């Protein structure tokens with residue numbers, strides 16, 4: 001780390017979430033002075049100053065941004081939810097609010113956590129490079145639609161006076177995640193993880209959270225006037241693409257659940273997911289139905305989607321600092337309590 005970063009004040013928006021917590025820990029280790037802004041409080045740390053508020057509200061954000069050298073924006077509503085209004089409000093309007101408030105207060109650097117899914121529309125992507133892939137013209141869900149709007153707004157705001165960069169991770173996994181492992185385990189408990197969507201040979205990126213954090217910190221360190229990273233987006237991956245179903249099998253069997261074995265045709269499942277989504281939409285004025293298979297999930301589980309992180313290597317010296325094996329080991333150790341054979345005691349208080 002550049003010595004001059006020591007003691008610099010940063011604000012992690014979304015710092016109480018999965019990625020945010022890991023980012024805070026790494027920033028503290030590197031000597032940054034860390035502040036967190038989030039809508040909820042999930043942990044305590046005497047080294048961190050916490051601001052609880054809504055990023056859509058200028059009056060909430062302003063006090064947290066005073067004197068900040070760099071803002072990391074990694075807040076979002078849960079990606080697998082389907083709340084169009086909330087995604088637009090938080091990911092798009094809220095991000096524009098962050099940009100404006102930074103500019104008003106005089107903050108000069110903004111690192112956005114975007115997503116590689118901004119270029120994904122269900123068709124295979126192999127070793128995708130930033131400069132070759134346009135934004136998805138037909139995003140598969142509202143989350144992706146608003147991540148595209150968000151990234152465009154952040155990159156367009158880059159100027160000689162305000163430096164911005166977007167980090168595009170893919171399939172983040174690691175301890176403290178409430179998504180990938182817990183959802184897969186929940187599906188396994190319900191008997192829904194016996195199936196393989198397609199031939200099981202689709203190759204994807206899963207990225208250990210420690211590498212995603214490393215990419216963010218390198219971006220902040222390199223975000224200066226005239227730097228090649230200003231106004232650009234960067235894929236950050238483990239650079240170890242793997243069969244989607246091999247990765248899921250390692251997670252499941254690592255926690256003593258059986259491996260998925262029964263192959264189901266991709267196209268059939270995709271059509272079923274589209275129909276279920278349509279029915280859920282038709283019935284939405286009367287009841288809320290949340291189908292467990294969405295077109296996005298089927299596509300992610302049944303197509304290739306892996307990306308090159310060469311541009312990040314060239315422009316900011318990025319290379320993964322954890323291998324996939326190391327990441328999986330750390331992840332599985334942290335989820336032992338979700339293992340199939342773990343007996344949970346229920347204490348009845350009468």
Ligand SMILES: NC(=O)C1=CN([C@@H]2O[C@H](COP(=O)(O)OP(=O)(O)OC[C@H]3O[C@@H](n4cnc5c(N)ncnc54)[C@H](OP(=O)(O)O)[C@@H]3O)[C@@H](O)[C@H]2O)C=CC1
Pocket residue numbers: 013014015016017018019020037038039040053054055056073074075076077078079090094113114115116168169170171172173178179
């Ligand atoms: N997980 C993944 O595989 C990937 C994630 N990303 C991106 O990485 C970022 C971090 O994701 P992750 O850590 O998994 O997400 P989390 O949900 O764990 O963390 C996001 C945090 O932001 C908070 N938040 C939501 N709305 C607001 C708001 N209006 N004001 C302030 N805080 C808010 C959330 O609170 P609450 O929980 O109460 O909503 C939560 O604490 C996101 O931008 C996501 O799009 C990109 C690629 C892959």
Ligand SMILES: CC(C)CCC[C@@H](C)[C@H]1CC[C@H]2C3=C(CC[C@]12C)[C@@]1(C)CCC(=O)C[C@@H]1CC3
Pocket residue numbers: 079080114115116117170171172179180183184297298300301
């Ligand atoms: C259909 C089932 C077999 C899927 C079970 C696993 C999923 C819970 C996860 C596998 C790939 C993950 C993923 C995301 C969410 C969780 C998975 C679908 C994202 C959509 C999260 C937000 C992003 O920006 C992109 C991610 C891609 C991979």
